[in-house]
Structure formats: C-alpha cells, structure tokens
Amino acid sequence: MKRFLARWWGPCLLLLVWQVGVQASGVNQIVMPHPMAVLMDMASNPLVYGRAAAGTLLVAVPGLTAGLAMGGMLALLCQFSAVMEYLLTPLAMMLSSIPVVAIIPVLSRLFGYHMTTLIIIVAIICFLPAFVYMHAGLRSVPAGSLDVFSVFGAGARARLLLLRLPASVPSCMTALRIAAPTAILASLTAEYLMQTGGLGALFRITTAEFRSERAFGCSLVAMVLSVCCFFLALHAERAVTRRWR
Amino acid sequence: AETPSLPVVRLKLGWIANVQYAGEWIALDRGFFRDQGLDVTWTAGGPNAPDPAVMLAAGRADLSYMSWLPFLDAVARGNDLVILGTEMPRNPLGVISLPAHPVRVPRDLLGLRILAQGVNETTSINAVLAIAGLPRQWTFVPAGFAPDPLLDGQGDAFVGFDTNQKLTLEMMGLKQDRDFIFTNFADLGFVTPAALLVTTRAYLTQNRPRVVAFLRALIQGWTFNETDPAVAARLVVEKYGEDYGFDLDQQILQNRSQIPFTHYRGMPSRPLLSLDRDMMAGPMYAAARAAGRTALPDIDRIADFTVVPEAFKGI
Amino acid sequence: MKYVTHFRAAITAAVGFAVILVLWQVIGSAKLLGPTFPPLSSVIASLTVPYRRHLYIRAGLATLSTAAWGYGIGQAGGLAAALFGHLLPFSRAGLDRLASVIHAIPMIALGPLFMAVLSPVWAGTAIAAIGVFFVSYIAGCTAIESAAPTHRDLFQIFGASPLRRLWLLDVPSALPALVTGLRQAVPVAFLGTILGEWFGSAHGLGLLILSAMENFQIALLWSTVILCCGLSLIIFVLLGYVERIVGRHYR
C-alpha cells in the first residue's frame, strides 16, 4: 500500500482534487460529474464501455500496426535507394514539425468519413515515430561492425538481415513505446471529430445528451488504455534493450 | 468606448459567429443594446463547443441559444432553465435527397443510407419515423458539414439546412427539384423551432428588466435586418466573424434565405422572437415524446411567454 | 569539408522538398485524390490573395500568442517539476506517473471542460500547456541527469556544495537535452492550441481550419493548414539550429 502510494500519489491527488473541487464549487453535473458517479456508471455498464473500447482498439491497433509497418518499410527503402532517402527525409521532418492531429479535418475530407479513414489517420500519426526511430535504428549498428562485415565479405542481403535489422530492434521498441499510447488518444480524437464508432463517438453522443458521467467515463477508459499501453510498451522495451546491450 | 457602468449581459451563441445571428450583430453595431442600457458581450459556439446549457450551468453566460431536445435533457439533469423566445420559429433543417431516391414523405426514408453530421440530425430522422409510426429502418452514414458526399454517392440523402447546404448545392449550379429534392423536417411531421433563447430561472427573476431590455434591442436588430440582408452579412464578414474567413456573397444569400424562417408560417402578425404557446404545447411536446423524452415538465415551468410581448410593447 | 557536407545536405533536402511539391501539383491538378485535394498552385493562390492577408495575419497571430503562452507555461511547469523531482528524489516515481497520466487525458475531454470553466482564449493555452508540460518534464528529467558520473565524482572530490553543483554542473550538462525538449515541444504547443480553438474559440488558425471545412472552402482549408504547419516548421527548424550550437558547446 505504501509502495503503491509512493508511485501513484500523483493520479490519486488528481482524483482527490476532482472530487473536492466538484463538491466545493457545487457545479452542476452537466459541467463536471462526481468521480464517484463516473466510477459507478463504469461499474454498472461494463458492456457499454467494453464495446466502445473494443471499437477504439479496432481502430488503434490496426492503425498502429499499419503505421509502424509503413514507417519501417519506408525506413528500409531509404537504406536501399538514395532517391527515397532524399524524398522521405524532408517529408519526415515536415511531419515531425506538424501537429498531425490538427490536420484530421483535411484527412477526413480527403478520405471520407469511414472507419478506414480513422485507421489511416492513426497510421499516419504512428508512422512518424516508426520512420524516425527505424531510420536511426537501421544506422545504429554497433561500432566497427560494418568493417567486420566488409572484411568477412558479407553481401548486401547478409548486411541487412544479420546486421541492420537486428540492430534496429531496440529503436523499434522505442517507436512502439511512443506510438502505442498516442495511437489510443489519436483514435479517440479522430472518432470524436468524425463521430464514427468507439469511445470517441460515445463521448460525443453522451456529451450532447449531457450524460457527462458517461462522457467522462469514456475519457477515463481511454486514459487507462493509453497508460496501460505506455507501461506495457515500456516494459517490453526494457526487456528487449537489455538483451541488446 | 463603452460606459463602464452599464450592466453586462453575456450571450452564448449556439453556433459560430455567422449571419445566423444577424439581429445581434446589428443591435451591437448600431448601439441598440447600449441604448437599452446594456453592455452585451458574446461568445461563439461551434461544432465542438460545449453545449450552451453547460455554459449557463457553469455560470459563464446569462443568455444562450439552445435546441429543443438538448434543452429538455438539460432540464432533466436538474437545470432550472426558462425559454424566453425563439430566433427561428421555423426550423430550416431538412432532408436533401437525389431524384433517384426522393424523400418527400416519412416512408421515403426507409432503407436509405442517410448522411448526417451528429446527434441533432439523427434524432430528427428517428423522431420523424416515430411520429409516423414507422420502424427505424435506415443506415447512418457519418458526414461532415459539406453536402458533397451525397453527390459522390456515399449516401442517398443528407440532413442539412435550407439556409446552408441547400444554398451550397445551388451555388454549385444544381437546381432544386431537378437535381435534388429538399424537404423540411416540419413537412415530414417533426416540428420544432431552431434556436430557442434560454436563461436560468434565477437570472430571469433577478434581472427581468435587463432581459426585457435585451430582447427589445434584439427585436430592433432583427427588424432592421429585414430592410437590407447585406448589412448584417457585411458586419459578420468584416467585424464580428472576421476570423472565420466567410464569403460575403454566401452570407448575404444565407441571411436572405433565413429571414422567412424567423417568422411563423401564415402568422405574419406574431412578433419576432416570440414563442407560440400552441406550437409548444402541441407539435413540440409531441416531437419530444416521439424522440423518446418522457416525464416532460409542465410548460410554464420551462417557458415564459410574457417577456417578448413586454419587450415588443416598448418599441 | 564540413561546409561542403552541410551544403550538400541542404541541396538534397531542397531537391526532396521540390519533388514533393511537384508531386502535389500533379496529383492535385489531375484530381487523383478527388476534389478535396487541390493542386499546389490553387493553394498558393488562396494563400496569397490580398483580401485574405489580414485574415491570415490575424489568425496566425492569435494562434501564435495562444501557443506561446501555453508553451511558456508548459515549459515552466515541466522544468519546475523536473527540477523538483531532481532535488527531492523520493517524489520522482510519483511525478513520473503523474506526468504520464496527465499526458493521457484526452484533449477532446479537456477542450469542452476548459471552455466551460476557463475562457475560450485560456482553454487553448491550457491544453497546449498540458501537452508541452509532458514533453518538457520528460526532457527536463533526462537533461538534469545527463551530467557524466565522472564529473559528479569530480565535484564531490573538490567539495562542491549542492548549489554550486547544480549551477556549475547539472544545469550546463542539461542544456543540450533541454534544447531538444524545447524543439520537440513546438508542434505540441501548436497542436494543443489548434485543438483548443476547435472547441468554440472565435479566433485563430484552428477556427479557420474548422470553418473552412464546414463551408467547403477547400483551398482556404489547405492554405490554413499549410500556414499552420509552416509556422511550426520554421520555429522547429530555428530551434534545431540552436540545438546544434548548444550541442557543439556543451558536449
């Protein structure tokens, strides 16, 4: 218990401030619900939340996978072709300086209001860390190893399969740690803006109907999912990186 | 420039600061509010903005524009709100359909893929079907504000405004009844006003003269608007809504086309902004019940029909 | 040689940009991605029409000032929290988790809430500040711990007081990582601001994006997005230079 508090006093404090703040200001439930009301709504409607969360995960997971795959593949292409390198590096720099979520309106106009658009949006958002970290990872071969491979007469294939790809695994995990929690929040935002499926749409509908405890419940579920993704990815990253040092 | 002593009235708009609030812009610009001894400030709404009821509940606004069903929901959640009047007694919302699947009567909706923006639109469709005693047999296709997915064939019908999306189509060169069909929700049996002017009971009791004064200036503004639709449009584009990047012609067109909706059909004598008790007691309550709202509050608990006539008298 | 390398890198980046722009123009004019993907030329035309210049300037300045406030507040908070965790190590584990939880609060939930309890201007600022806070806290934590262990030993051997150590070792060693954090927080500040502006602000680029989308003003939509990305990119690149200079100095 003491250890739990030592680690989680922050979020507990947040909850406390929320409860006390709502109680002290006497603000109407439609502005901000009691945390207890939210937790009770969550406890008594697990199916509703479960289904919505599943919807969000159905966007976030394929989006994340596609984004990571795309980023990895393009980073690989950069290894082989100088033309791709010249094309993709400025593009990646542009993307990294852009608030991608801010262009969801453009993307939804471009691709239409479907679930595929949601996945595309999440994929684009996850693409960036994947590309940047894989690109660096494929280059972060151990000192001197390129000379070793050259001296032992390794071909391009061996260089890729036995050196660059394994060397990039830790960077891959870093990309995952950064992209996974973002994927959940990006799905939520895209669902909210496009009003399609999942927690984001449920958030919007319940907000419009003033069922604020459910709306806040949706945010809470998304938060928990995102934080879980973060810590899972963090542990995976640590486990893998340990093997790579 | 304002005299600091004037009491402040904070108005929360239900939508972005466009020509839909023509009366307000004119009253602000011409000093009608000031003449009534008020310093009126406003905040805009928008597609993602919190509902005006939330702003009232949070104490960040004194008056606001709301829609009928959200109003009932907010009251059901323990907010003591009062309707003072309506900016648009006739709702411009309707269904745009293509000649292939024209929507003229409720039954035409059955089996269609309908493009709609949000809760307000989908509830309207469901209410139409409920009132007509039809099953909810239609597919919701999420859409943005612009009607072009309809033309792309992503849906069979689009829920939009007479004063907006219909105009967009016409500006694209399409002709009503030849290239598309527009049917107002009122003609489908779902009758609600578009923008209700709402305040809290507490505010009304404590500041009744202020509310009356506000409405008086507002009526003057709307009356002035009918003399030249371009004035308010220009005010929006150049002053109050300058940061939205509006198109002046579009705003003029929208203003001109919205003026009929500020009057009751067939009742030219009804003062601007007044709420008709019979419409409320009849079609509006029926619509609420059809939309699944039960245990509706008593009409006099949620509406005050005396403020607008009192304001009108002073002009 | 160094200048030659920089020059070459700049040239290749420029060529890459040029190719992307040409591709955009071609795809846009051929309508390969439909009517909502306009050619570059029409976006530029919309970006340069004289009657919109004031609109863009006003909106850009509004967004910039909101973002700047959020950036400043977020950086100050994040760095203060990092320093707090550094000086009181027992609070670190809790602060880390607090930061990651705060970072996971959906912006779409914060938007309406802040709009109701703060004001339209401060809602954007607050959302931006929260995003920046996280980036800056993480960067700050890494930065303040980046002094080399041998340097720490050295300061202990020479009997440096904690305050002298902070000022003469921890802070200078932290600078490169701090500047990296400063740079990475720029898009976050813009993102928070734009998102905040979507929840009912009457000013700014975010509002313009939304309003253009609602009114099917495709060229305006794209040119606003370009403007927003351009602003972010410029600051990002400038801070990249600062990062390089600081990195050269302090590493």
Next chain:
Amino acid sequence: MQRVPAIELSHVSKTFQLNDGRSILALDDISLAIREGEFVALLGPSGCGKSTILRLIAALDTPGAGQIRVEGVAPAELSRAHRLGVAFQDAALLPWLSIAANISLPFRLAGHPVDQARVDDLIRRVGLADFAHARPGQLSGGMRQRAAIARALVLSPEVLLLDEPFGALDAVTRRSMNLELMRLWSTQQITTLLITHDVAEALFLADRIIVLRPRPGRIAHEVDVPFPRPRDATIMRTEQFHFMADTLTNMLADGFDEQA
C-alpha cells in the same frame, strides 16, 4: 611503518552486490599506510580492486568493514576541506569551459577567489600555455590529461590520487608525461597514490610499489624502489631497472589464475 601516516587503511573490506544477486568481495582485509610526502604506486591485474581503494580514499564510496583515515580525519572531511586532488583515467574536463576555466574550477567549487597566477603557472608547466583559451574538444587526449593533472594540483592539495591518468596513451607520449609528472611532483612532494598497469611507469615514479592480487583483492607484495631522486629517463635503461621490472612482472603473473 611511520608514526603519523598521511593515508591509513586498517582492515578494509568491500563487497559489491551484482545485478544478478551474487556478490563480489572486491577488497579483503586491506591494511596500508602511506607516509606524508610519499609516492606510492598500486599495481595489479584488471579487477583486483585498485580503483575501489582509490574511490574509498576519495570518499566516493564507503568501506564495508575496516577504517580509513586521511591526515587523521575521515576521508570525506578532506574533500569537504578542498584538500584533495584527483585525476582519473579519462580527463573528465567540463566540455563547455576553456582549459583555463577547467583548471581554475576547483577554486570556484571551494568558494575561493581564483588565484590566476597559480593557474597560469600550472598551465605553463604542463605545456598548455598556447591552449589556455581552447576548449577541451579541440585538444588531443594527451593534452586533456595534462590539463586534468594541472586541475588536480591547482589547490595545492595535501593528498593526490591518480587513477591510470596515462592509461590510453601510446608508449612514447606516456613516457614524456611521466617525466612531466615527475618534475611537477618533485617541487611539492605531495602524498601521492598512483594506480597504473605499467610496471616501468611505477618503477620510474614511485617510492614504493604495492602489488595487489585479485578475487578477493588482497595485498600480494610490497616493493621499495631504490632509485635515488631526482631521477631521469636514463635509469629506465639500467640493468637494475630491467631486473626489477621483470621481478614485478613475475609478481603480477604470480597467482594470476588465467582470468578474463
């Protein structure tokens, strides 16, 4: 043994906990006394605990058992009083300060006004006069190490600890650095403990050589160096020098269990 040793370790042991739960006895019952003004060299194979001894004396670590007194007080007192000078294997200069600022850093850390004359003198004596305003990044490894030694000496410490300060240098540069250190030391005769891998270096510089054996770290031999001071490079080519070097090398290999 002397009556008032400058550095005294009595029955010092040190155990390290490894990540995998095992523990390592790095030092086992080490007793050692160094006279004031004496130059002692510590020889021993990798991992025998040389750096650990030095870190204990510098109060960078605490012994598991036993006692350490430096100038009659606890080691931490000495660094708190700014009376300790240390140079590590890597120069550990602050990259953002000029060479001169790095060398005067101990003054600032001690809260004393910078004695510019002393700093300039040391810079000149380690042959870095032309580089006083250069940054460490612009200097070669050997130059950086000279700066680190100047920094260790700048406060005129009473105890000087050197952990392989010439470790990564080639043989020739190393010898010239040895000569310079000899010259610097002979003017002040600070109590000095030098860790090295290089038998010739130890013989050339030290009054006494202590050979450690590993696992657990224990003192294996102590050898007094008979060469009279002042010494110069010619002694390194004498018969006796070669003989002693061979003896020491054998002592090192002795009990050296073909380890990693």
Next chain:
Amino acid sequence: MQRVPAIELSHVSKTFQLNDGRSILALDDISLAIREGEFVALLGPSGCGKSTILRLIAALDTPGAGQIRVEGVAPAELSRAHRLGVAFQDAALLPWLSIAANISLPFRLAGHPVDQARVDDLIRRVGLADFAHARPGQLSGGMRQRAAIARALVLSPEVLLLDEPFGALDAVTRRSMNLELMRLWSTQQITTLLITHDVAEALFLADRIIVLRPRPGRIAHEVDVPFPRPRDATIMRTEQFHFMADTLTNMLADGFDEQA
C-alpha cells in the same frame, strides 16, 4: 625481399581531408612486402598511419596513390573470397548474438554451413568454453577480445590482420593473451600483420618489426627479430630482449616531436 609476397604495398600514399578544409598526408610512399606465413608487427606513435595501412590492406579504404596486392590480387578480392581474418582494437561483436554465434558469424556471411566442430574447438582454445552461450555484454573486455580473435580465425584465413587487439588490457592479461595468440598462430602460420603500441609484445610475437614515423606516415626502421621459434615467456627476461626493447623504444622516440 621474397619472390611472391603475400601482401605487397608499392609506393602507397593516402591523404585525408579534414573538416576545416586542411588535408593530412597520413601515408607517404609506403612500400612493404610481407612473405607468406610471415608475422610482421607494425610499431609507431599515435596517428602515424598504422590503422590506415591495415584498413587499406583490408580494402576498407582505397589508397590515394600506389598499389596494393594481396596474394597477387586486389585486396577486395580477398575479403570477397572470405579468405581474410581481421580483429580490431574494440572487439566489435554483435551484442545480440551469443559468443558462439558471433564466432560462427563468418560462416554465415560466407554463405557456408557452420562448421560447429571448428567453432567449438576455437572457443575452447581461447578459453571461452564456459561462455559459449553468454552474450558479449556479460563478458569482460579481455574475454570479448579473445572472442574477436577466434572469429578472425574461424574461416582459417590466409591473411590475418590485427589492429591492437590487446590495446585496453592490463599488462598481465595482455601477456597471457600474447601466449595464446602465439600458440594459435604456430599451428597454422598464417600471414599476419599485427599493430601494437607495445614494444615487448611486438618482439615476442613477430618475425619482423616495422617502425613508422608520423606526419607524414613513413617507414622509419625495419628490424628482424632473431629469437628462434617456438618461443616462450622466458625469452622476455633475456638480456638480448631487454636490449632490443630499449633500441626499439629509442627508435620510436626518434623524430618524435613532443606531440600530444
């Protein structure tokens, strides 16, 4: 000079472009021939171009002028034919592979089936049998370097290039590694070029020692090593060994311009 040298450099020069626009003549007109089966050591102060020579022979770099032939063909041919073995100063093992997998890597790079018996034999001979399945991160520096040497030898190369493979080791571990290398080499007599800073190491292992002088890198001296093979550690304590070591040290210091 021999009739068919295994490695032959004729009038090789190499210039490097520095960042600030200046250029450095790293090697100036180097001619050098190494017999088949000969063990040659390359001595010289830091920066004299030793590594550059090795990299040119390994086809990791190309000469600015002159010609290099290895076994009568261009150097790149040799590595492409998987007939070259190299160990660098840092072991350069792949951290994610076990020691056994690292040592068998050249088989996989050559596209040959892994000769497990050969790998196991080499692992045993460098004393890593207990660590075959450990990863490099769990080994000490010396163990890693032994693995790198085993890797260099695993394909039974015709030419072996060693760039200070024992650079960072202490004197004792270094000697025992020297002995092991000697044992390994004597069974195969591969043409070997060893770069080192350590005069004794060069004398102990090589048939011939080449001393380079820096700026520009030129051959300063060539010394034949007279000790008969097989050699063991005792020769290091002979009069002749000490004498030759002193001579070579003088040669190194010769023309050594008190550099950093």
